[in-house]
Amino acid sequence: MVFDPNSPDFKRDPYPTYVDLRRDAPIFRDAQTGFWFVSRHADVSALLRDRRLGRSIEHVLSREALGLPPKNPRYASFTKLSENSMFDKEPPDHTRLRGLVHKAFTPRRIESLRDQIQTITNALLDAAVPRGEIDVLEDFAVPLPVTVIAELLGVPEVDRHRLRPWSHDIVAMYELNHTPEQADRAIQAAEEFSDYLRHLVRERKHNPQDDLISALATVEEAGEMLTEDELISTCVLLLNAGHEATVNVFGNGLLALFQNPDQLRLLLEHRTELIKPAVEELLRYDTPLQLFRRWVLEDLEFGGFHFKQGEEIALLFGSANRDPEAFSDPERLDITRAENPHVTFSLGIHFCLGAPLARMELQIALGTLLQRLPTMRLDYQPEFRDSYVIRGLKDLVIRF
Numbered sequence: 428m429v430f431d432p433n434s435p436d437f438k439r440d441p442y443p444t445y446v447d448l449r450r451d452a453p454i455f456r457d458a459q460t461g462f463w464f465v466s467r468h469a470d471v472s473a474l475l476r477d478r479r480l481g482r483s484i485e486h487v488l489s490r491e492a493l494g495l496p497p498k499n500p501r502y503a504s505f506t507k508l509s510e511n512s513m514f515d516k517e518p519p520d521h522t523r524l525r526g527l528v529h530k531a532f533t534p535r536r537i538e539s540l541r542d543q544i545q546t547i548t549n550a551l552l553d554a555a556v557p558r559g560e561i562d563v564l565e566d567f568a569v570p571l572p573v574t575v576i577a578e579l580l581g582v583p584e585v586d587r588h589r590l591r592p593w594s595h596d597i598v599a600m601y602e603l604n605h606t607p608e609q610a611d612r613a614i615q616a617a618e619e620f621s622d623y624l625r626h627l628v629r630e631r632k633h634n635p636q637d638d639l640i641s642a643l644a645t646v647e648e649a650g651e652m653l654t655e656d657e658l659i660s661t662c663v664l665l666l667n668a669g670h671e672a673t674v675n676v677f678g679n680g681l682l683a684l685f686q687n688p689d690q691l692r693l694l695l696e697h698r699t700e701l702i703k704p705a706v707e708e709l710l711r712y713d714t715p716l717q718l719f720r721r722w723v724l725e726d727l728e729f730g731g732f733h734f735k736q737g738e739e740i741a742l743l744f745g746s747a748n749r750d751p752e753a754f755s756d757p758e759r760l761d762i763t764r765a766e767n768p769h770v771t772f773s774l775g776i777h778f779c780l781g782a783p784l785a786r787m788e789l790q791i792a793l794g795t796l797l798q799r800l801p802t803m804r805l806d807y808q809p810e811f812r813d814s815y816v817i818r819g820l821k822d823l824v825i826r827f
Contacts, residue, residue: 430457430464432603432718432815439811441717441818442758445746454730460603462720462741463734468750468770470730471742474721475774477729480740481517482777484722493737502610504618505600511660514668514777517724521776527653528661528780531642537784540575544788547574548795556799563796563823568677571792572670575784580662581631581638586623593620594667602816603718617663624659639665669781672715673788675819676771678809680709680793682823685805687760694762698797705762706789711769712760717745718816719773744770745818803827 430444430452431437437444448455448466456463465471474480481487490497498506509515513524551570555561569591577587596616599609628644635641643658653661684691694705719742723734734740748769749757755766772779779785796803803825810821 430455435813438813438815441745441815442749445743445749448743448746449750454732460741462739463732464741464743466743466746466750468747468753468768471744471747471770472768472774474729474740474742475719475770475777477727478518478776479723479725479727480721481724482515482721483517484724484737486517487724488737502614504621505597505614507656508597508617508621508660508663511654511656512664513661513780514664518776523651524653524657524661525776525780527646527648527651528643530648531639531646532665532780534783536579536639536642537787540579540784541787541791543578544571544575544791545795547571548792552795552799560824560826561800563681563825564674564678564820565822567796568674568792569670572673572785572788573666575788576666576669579639579784580665581636581640582627589619589623590666591670592616594663594670597663598667598671598817599814602814620663621659624662625655628655628658628662665781668779669784671817672771672779673785675715675817676710676785676789677792678820678823679713679715679818680706680789681796681825682805682809682820683709683712683760690760690762695797695801698794701762702790702794704764704767706786706793707767707769708760708762708764709789709793710771711748711754711764711767713818714745714748714769714771715818716771716816717818718743744773800825800827 430448432441445466448464452464453467453470454463454465465474484493513521513528516524548571551567552561555566561567573587573591573594577584577590582590593616596609596612597620599605600613602609605613628640631638631641632644635645640658640662643653643661646653684694694701721740721742723736723738723740726736727734747753748771751757753768754764772782772785804827805823805825807824809823812819812821
């Protein structure tokens with residue numbers, strides 16, 4: 428069988444290939460990348476929780492032992508963000524960081540954003556209604572989570588236009604084969620974003636406000652506090668994870684509804700009672716983060732295969748979320764689906780910190796869009812961006 432994640436056809440629609448993988452090669456090692464690819468839901472779920480795998484490995488093996496070259500000083504700004512982020516940390520560092528952030532990024536703080544999210548949603552739609560059409564991505568799904576995260580962090584309104592380009596350039600580095608040009612842009616974005624946040628963090632330490640940056644700057648547990656670099660990396664992580672996934676769930680999900688008009692009609696007719704299961708189904712059906720990588724921290728046997736320390740495993744979230752062993756009729760969009768154990772937000776200690784906020788944003792935004800634009804229609808076939816790991820559309824223009 429052929430597995431080429433760089434193929435344009437695969438990027439456009441990876442799901443038929445996933446069917447073949449789950450049936451014929453649910454676990455296999457790819458000669459080109461050296462990664463182990465895992466496609467079944469049960470295996471992905473188990474490995475996400477397995478502490479013999481980790482997001483980082485240099486606390487176990489040196490770069491020399493891994494056969495990697497010394498760190499390139501040109502990447503220093505990008506590397507510093509990764510090295511100080513809980514996203515790429517393992518216990519005990521991850522435990523300390525997550526515990527501190529949880530004390531500031533509380534359910535109460537998230538819930539306090541509900542009215543703001545509704546206000547922002549209404550304002551964005553108010554601007555679009557007179558035109559009779561809207562690019563759901565650029566005019567709605569992009570500015571909404573960026574504005575919410577900016578409000579949450581306390582980024583001044585005059586600077587918020589800089590956040591999306593920075594984030595977009597940084598996350599491009601997580602593709603399997605990013606280009607040198609993408610690397611250059613990511614390095615510059617990491618440097619500019621870090622410098623900006625460093626100035627803002629220092630200002631808030633001296634003049635605290637009612638925002639998350641101020642809370643993170645002062646949070647303490649058992650005498651531990653976030654370092655300045657850890658605080659900056661946490662803010663970047665919240666922005667990147669908090670808006671990239673939300674934007675693409677919204678775009679991919681709305682396209683799926685247009686492609687399944689019976690489900691769109693059902694949601695329009697029963698919006699209030701179905702909005703929550705509908706959002707969960709959209710999170711499952713066309714997953715915004717298709718692949719999540721882990722290092723093998725120690726030799727282990729799994730599923731009849733031997734994973735060696737220092738190898739990398741690519742967990743295929745998009746495939747796991749369409750596994751018939753975990754979901755009935757998984758290729759069908761079903762907004763009434765009761766059992767929906769999707770892995771879109773990951774599992775285990777790296778479960779997405781911002782999942783409650785993402786769910787609230789999606790429920791409010793999609794519910795309001797359906798309420799205000801019930802006659803919306805799609806008159807063309809949108810195209811997906813030329814990327815695989817982060818799956819999203821180029822645009823999504825609807826008319827009403």
